[in-house]
Amino acid sequence: xNTAMSRVWPRAVAVLAxxxxxxxxxxxxxxPGRPPAPPKSPRESAQIDLTGYWVALVTxxxxxxxxxxxxxxxxxxxxxxxxxxxxxxxxxxRDAANGEACxxxxxxxxxRMPLRLHVTWQNDDTLKIETDAGQQxxxxxxxxxxxxxxxxxxxxxxxxSWQGLSTAEWTRPIGGFNPLAAIAAGAAVPTQSAAPxxxxxxxxxxxxxxxxxRKNGIPYSExxxxxxxxxxxSADGNDYLTVLTVVHDPAYLAGDFITSSQFKREPDAAKWNxxxxxxxxxxxxxxx
Amino acid sequence: xxxxxxxxxxxxxxxxxALAQVDFSGxxxxxxxxxxxxxxDRGGGPEIGDYLGLPLNEAGLRKAETYSGSWLSVPxxxxxxxxxxxxxxxxxxxxxxxxxxxxxxxxxxxxxDGTFGLDRVVWMDGRPPPPEEALHTFNGFSTGHxxxxxxxxxxxxxxxxxxxxxxxxxxxRARMTExxxxxxxxxxxxxxxxxxxxxxxxxxxxxxxxxxxxxxxxIGFPLLRNDxxxxxxxxxxxxxxxxxxxxxxxxxxxNDLLGEFSAKYRIPQWAMEAGAATMYPEFAARLAxxxxxxxxxxxxxxxxxxxxxxxxxxxxxxxxxxxxxxxxGNVTVQVGDEGVLVVDTGTAEKAPRxxxxxxxxxxxxxxxxxxxxxxxxxxxxxxxVLSQEPLQRAAILTHENVGxxxxxxxxxxxxxxxxxxxxxxxxxxxxxxxxEIIHVPAAHTDGDSIVFFRGSDVVSAGGVISTxxxxxxxxxxxxxxxxxxDALNRILDITVAETRGQGxxxxxxxxxxxxxEADVAEYRDMTVIVRDRVQSAIKxxxxxxxxxxxxxxxxxxxxxxxxxxxxxxxxxxEATFRSLGGK
Numbered sequence: 001x002n003t004a005m006s007r008v009w010p011r012a013v014a015v016l017a018x019x020x021x022x023x024x025x026x027x028x029x030x031x032p033g034r035p036p037a038p039p040k041s042p043r044e045s046a047q048i049d050l051t052g053y054w055v056a057l058v059t060x061x062x063x064x065x066x067x068x069x070x071x072x073x074x075x076x077x078x079x080x081x082x083x084x085x086x087x088x089x090x091x092x093x094r095d096a097a098n099g100e101a102c103x104x105x106x107x108x109x110x111x112r113m114p115l116r117l118h119v120t121w122q123n124d125d126t127l128k129i130e131t132d133a134g135q136q137x138x139x140x141x142x143x144x145x146x147x148x149x150x151x152x153x154x155x156x157x158x159x160x161s162w163q164g165l166s167t168a169e170w171t172r173p174i175g176g177f178n179p180l181a182a183i184a185a186g187a188a189v190p191t192q193s194a195a196p197x198x199x200x201x202x203x204x205x206x207x208x209x210x211x212x213x214r215k216n217g218i219p220y221s222e223x224x225x226x227x228x229x230x231x232x233x234s235a236d237g238n239d240y241l242t243v244l245t246v247v248h249d250p251a252y253l254a255g256d257f258i259t260s261s262q263f264k265r266e267p268d269a270a271k272w273n274x275x276x277x278x279x280x281x282x283x284x285x286x287x288x
Numbered sequence: 289x290x291x292x293x294x295x296x297x298x299x300x301x302x303x304x305x306a307l308a309q310v311d312f313s314g315x316x317x318x319x320x321x322x323x324x325x326x327x328x329d330r331g332g333g334p335e336i337g338d339y340l341g342l343p344l345n346e347a348g349l350r351k352a353e354t355y356s357g358s359w360l361s362v363p364x365x366x367x368x369x370x371x372x373x374x375x376x377x378x379x380x381x382x383x384x385x386x387x388x389x390x391x392x393x394x395x396x397x398x399x400x401d402g403t404f405g406l407d408r409v410v411w412m413d414g415r416p417p418p419p420e421e422a423l424h425t426f427n428g429f430s431t432g433h434x435x436x437x438x439x440x441x442x443x444x445x446x447x448x449x450x451x452x453x454x455x456x457x458x459x460x461r462a463r464m465t466e467x468x469x470x471x472x473x474x475x476x477x478x479x480x481x482x483x484x485x486x487x488x489x490x491x492x493x494x495x496x497x498x499x500x501x502x503x504x505x506x507i508g509f510p511l512l513r514n515d516x517x518x519x520x521x522x523x524x525x526x527x528x529x530x531x532x533x534x535x536x537x538x539x540x541x542x543n544d545l546l547g548e549f550s551a552k553y554r555i556p557q558w559a560m561e562a563g564a565a566t567m568y569p570e571f572a573a574r575l576a577x578x579x580x581x582x583x584x585x586x587x588x589x590x591x592x593x594x595x596x597x598x599x600x601x602x603x604x605x606x607x608x609x610x611x612x613x614x615x616x617g618n619v620t621v622q623v624g625d626e627g628v629l630v631v632d633t634g635t636a637e638k639a640p641r642x643x644x645x646x647x648x649x650x651x652x653x654x655x656x657x658x659x660x661x662x663x664x665x666x667x668x669x670x671x672x673v674l675s676q677e678p679l680q681r682a683a684i685l686t687h688e689n690v691g692x693x694x695x696x697x698x699x700x701x702x703x704x705x706x707x708x709x710x711x712x713x714x715x716x717x718x719x720x721x722x723x724e725i726i727h728v729p730a731a732h733t734d735g736d737s738i739v740f741f742r743g744s745d746v747v748s749a750g751g752v753i754s755t756x757x758x759x760x761x762x763x764x765x766x767x768x769x770x771x772x773x774d775a776l777n778r779i780l781d782i783t784v785a786e787t788r789g790q791g792x793x794x795x796x797x798x799x800x801x802x803x804x805e806a807d808v809a810e811y812r813d814m815t816v817i818v819r820d821r822v823q824s825a826i827k828x829x830x831x832x833x834x835x836x837x838x839x840x841x842x843x844x845x846x847x848x849x850x851x852x853x854x855x856x857x858x859x860x861x862e863a864t865f866r867s868l869g870g871k
Binding site for chain 1: 490
């Protein structure tokens with residue numbers, strides 16, 4: 001073994017051993033000879049902490065989120081002809097009279113609304129998101145991963161709701177360290193703190209009541225399937241929560257409607273302002 | 289031992305797969321064509337006056353409200369690409385690939401391509417950022433690291449950019465952090481822009497992409513897929529009959545387009561000027577009440593600037609040209625077979641250190657020529673020391689007025705024999721390239737020259753440009769605002785950008801960081817815009833004090849002006865006022 005190799009091989013072993021240890025740790029087996037430890041609950045195994053108060057930062061689609069757009073304005077939304085017909089029939093007064101004022105606050109649009117979130121654990125298996133505007137509550141039920149990727153199956157006779165039925169899973173932490181590259185580059189052996197595992201929350205929602213993607217009656221059907229990815233990041237001393245939202249609804253959409261929204265952490269509930277579902281009238285009848 | 293290592297490797301292979309970093313390589317599309325958010329802005333373009341949802345402060349608002357869409361007709365701005373802070377919002381698809389070290393075959397960077405024309409490399413090899421004096425680019429300098437499965441990219445050294453294509457700015461002092469996270473076949477990019485000059489708080493934007501699984505996806509602007517090179521290699525065109533040096537802008541109260549957006553959307557004008565408050569949910573209720581009380585963009589802040597480097601150090605610029613900083617004023621050094629040529633010599637105090645630094649660059653090569661761009665002591669103070677050569681003293685070349693001013697000031701440098709010229713320019717051929725010494729009259733002083741190294745494609749601008757202060761000139765020394773503008777335009781007549789308005793000819797200012805054509809154009813624009821504001825106010829019968837109160841340099845103070853005792857704002861406004869005949 002030449003001199004260079006004699007330096008590389010021990011480093012390789014050290015790095016790979018650490019990597020191997022990391023993989024074992026992820027699998028959570030018990031020590032040899034002992035019964036395996038009971039699996040951690042979703043709450044215990046949370047890779048990111050989403051709990052707390054969060055405020056929407058409306059820096060995108062302002063004119064469709066902060067104010068009500070004119071009837072029929074479906075800018076950016078891939079509505080199909082059936083969707084456009086339904087959008088043209090939008091009547092907020094009728095919605096209110098029918099007790100359906102919360103149509104714009106359904107799960108497919110809720111995270112896009114200008115509002116605050118309060119995220120808590122309802123129990124070890126259920127993450128709860130409440131909103132101040134619209135006073136909605138979403139419940140994310142954790143399930144075995146095989147079930148989480150499929151549309152949630154509601155028990156028979158389960159009523160459809162604005163927030164539907166959501167199953168959730170923590171996405172697998174993949175890690176940010178490439179041991180082979182580190183060995184080749186002569187990098188120091190990494191520590192866990194140098195590249196902490198960090199995942200995301202994937203949520204799939206179905207069993208929805210038909211609602212609106214936007215306040216001005218841009219529709220989604222009760223058969224819409226919603227897939228969301230929640231993640232967290234920190235920058236410049238602020239904590240942010242991001243949500244990537246995919247609405248799949250062949251009834252009214254020609255393709256998936258994909259958006260992402262961002263929230264900033266707030267220290268407490270000082271600005272929490274619960275208000276019932278309501279829709280301000282459009283500021284103009286046309287924008288041309 | 290070897291066998292053990294092999295076993296260890298085999299045993300850990302599955303784990304390696306699990307721990308391998310997320311691979312974003314491939315082609316990524318916006319959902320739809322341009323994405324499914326802000327399609328109006330990203331397609332046809334946003335409207336002038338739409339500043340909603342942006343945390344602009346007063347300075348950012350001023351910059352936006354005085355912006356003219358005709359800015360893009362200016363030759364130096366025509367090819368401006370989407371800056372880094374806007375790129376993901378642009379219409380292009382995103383192509384991600386790895387950059388390998390050719391020898392070690394390890395990934396040293398991640399290339400982000402297709403963002404409307406400019407490749408961008410995120411360096412993953414831990415390289416340090418360039419020095420403060422280095423050139424800024426529209427992409428900036430980016431380094432990346434992994435936080436779990438998220439690629440975190442930090443970017444500095446950006447040029448003036450924008451958040452929306454309606455003049456809402458980001459300054460060259462902005463820093464950007466991006467987070468690239470892959471969820472199944474979706475890529476989410478979260479962009480956080482922190483700009484102490486134009487923003488009251490960080491601006492956050494998220495952009496999503498979908499994985500393009502087509503066998504041979506075409507990268508680039510989807511509607512012009514066969515015309516990629518045109519976007520890449522853009523050359524300015526003559527689009528109007530206006531003077532090529534014309535700088536389109538609106539005087540602060542005169543932009544009549546601002547009301548159009550407000551009227552179209554029936555949103556009161558006060559909302560456009562509310563800054564960061566417009567990002568938050570409670571603003572909707574305030575809007576419904578038409579309640580403007582206490583809502584206004586945050587005051588402009590002049591962020592502290594690090595003191596100019598006191599340490600004398602050098603960096604290679606281009607061709608045979610080097611820059612020495614920390615000498616009081618910038619020192620340009622040309623090195624070649626014939627010896628050393630120096631443009632400006634810094635202060636007398638720093639001259640020995642400058643001489644040492646030149647020796648580091650040029651070895652024992654003698655200094656043959658010194659060119660003084662103007663007579664100030666921070667540019668001529670080192671003449672005595674640097675001109676001392678054992679066999680033959682270095683010749684000092686200046687415009688005649690420099691010699692006269694030095695003589696009048698009884699400076700030591702004035703006692704040296706100088707080879708002066710009276711006309712518009714003087715040319716010499718040294719170290720294998722023509723060098724033009726071009727007199728720019730009545731600019732910073734009455735004796736200014738700029739020095740153009742034709743072969744190296746570098747201009748040494750002397751007192752005409754300082755990136756650390758607002759423009760400076762003294763009528764008592766023959767300077768004037770219009771002469772300064774003419775000098776800046778003269779430089780722009782020389783510079784040729786390499787790609788999309790940046791690179792190409794490099795300009796070394798008298799103080800501060802390296803510039804290129806886009807930077808000089810922005811500096812020229814600033815000088816013209818402030819000149820026009822002061823001139824308009826003089827015509828309107830305003831006094832100097834009234835003009836100062838209108839803060840004609842508001843959006844430039846945070847970039848150039850300095851704060852408190854270091855502020856150059858008042859001096860610039862007063863000099864401009866006097867220069868334009870204000871009483």
